[in-house]
Amino acid sequence: MRLLSVLYQRDFLTCKEADRWLLWLREDGNVGWRQESFSIFGRHVIAPRQLAWFGNRGLNYRYTGVDHPAEGWPRDLVALRDRIQIVAAQEFNFLLLNRYADGRHYMGWHRDDEAGCAGNIASLSLGAPRRFRFECEASGVREHIDLEHGSLLVFDGRQRHCLAKTRRPTQERINLTFRLLNL
Numbered sequence: 001m002r003l004l005s006v007l008y009q010r011d012f013l014t015c016k017e018a019d020r021w022l023l024w025l026r027e028d029g030n031v032g033w034r035q036e037s038f039s040i041f042g043r044h045v046i047a048p049r050q051l052a053w054f055g056n057r058g059l060n061y062r063y064t065g066v067d068h069p070a071e072g073w074p075r076d077l078v079a080l081r082d083r084i085q086i087v088a089a090q091e092f093n094f095l096l097l098n099r100y101a102d103g104r105h106y107m108g109w110h111r112d113d114e115a116g117c118a119g120n121i122a123s124l125s126l127g128a129p130r131r132f133r134f135e136c137e138a139s140g141v142r143e144h145i146d147l148e149h150g151s152l153l154v155f156d157g158r159q160r161h162c163l164a165k166t167r168r169p170t171q172e173r174i175n176l177t178f179r180l181l182n183l
């Protein structure tokens, strides 16, 4: 694979664990899901997905001109973060969550190279499998990997990537991206 991937563990979580996390993330009161809007090239755009975040209190992840100030970690998520830190062999202090209701929800091509981002991103997938595309830096060739329920992908966020739209009937997917912001 030409993805600057450090690792892909298809069965990082057992199916039972992954199902439980999906329920927890959907449960009222656990996660403050919101549909964000931002300005891009002077256009007002509503993000085609829902978003939430957690992180070390005091950290602020600013991207697409929007602040995302963190207020700490829910207790339930700390053990999951710690487990992912061991596998990824690095620390994470911020978590961005994306919720794709169906195949019409997506994330366009981008790099996660904002000032203040460091290290790799650990991406945990829950729910419907979705196609993650990435572009080979040197050749411009595009490849993909289908991210499955309970899988963990650790990758270099500076490489161009996207979560593709699909016309196939597709159920909900929630993605957790653990990140390291420079303090």
Ligand SMILES: O=C(O)CCC(=O)C(=O)O
Binding pocket: 096, 098, 107, 112, 123, 132, 147, 161, 162, 163, 175, 177
């Ligand atoms: O949902 C995904 O797997 C992609 C997420 C992503 O590209 C990002 O958070 O930067």
